[in-house]
Amino acid sequence: MGLKASEFLKTNFLSVWHHFLLFEIERSKAGVKAWGNANGYLVFQVIAWHHVVILTAKSNSKFRDDAVQLWYKFSKAGFETNTVLTYTLISELTSLSIETVRRQVKKLEDNNWVSYSKKNGVILNPSKENNDYLANIFNVKEVQNLGYFLDLLDKRRSY
Secondary structure (H helix, E strand, O other): OOOOHHHHHHHOHHHHHHHHHHHHHHHHHHHHHHHOOHHHHHHHHHHHHHHHHHHHHHOOOOOHHHHHHHHHHHHHHOOOOOOOEOHHHHHHHHOOOHHHHHHHHHHHHHOOOEEEEOOOEEEEOOOHHHHHHHHHHHHHHHHHHHHHHHHHHHHHHOO
16 A cells, blocks of 8 residues: 555655646636636635535535536526525635625626625526536636646556
8 A cells, every 4th residue: 555645745745746836826827817816716716615515515426527517507596505605704715805805706796607695695606608618618627637636646656
């Protein structure tokens, strides 16, 4: 049996960490381009995370194709949940001020990514065009690049 991942990273840090940082840089660059600026990307990332957490609670499947189908279904129809994504929570998760979060959510709302109400908080409900971009372009590239990084780790761990 090989090293635990944390031990592997400690003993092979320099040989892999720059690959991880490159993954993060490429992902962030694409996110900034898609959502206008770094703050917009951070806020959107938290909103997407919240949406995925809810989807995960509603499905036993682990397959990406099933996740994408659920993503479309719940982005269009909404879902029942006990959690409300507030400006305060987004602020805490991003370290951005509540006013910055409010401005970024307003931009996302104006660009048909989310809706906001005091009662329901911030809800991901992208237009069809935005949803198609997110599910079929942005996330596909994320999965591909993360896969390359994990393959690299796996290859190095097998030595």
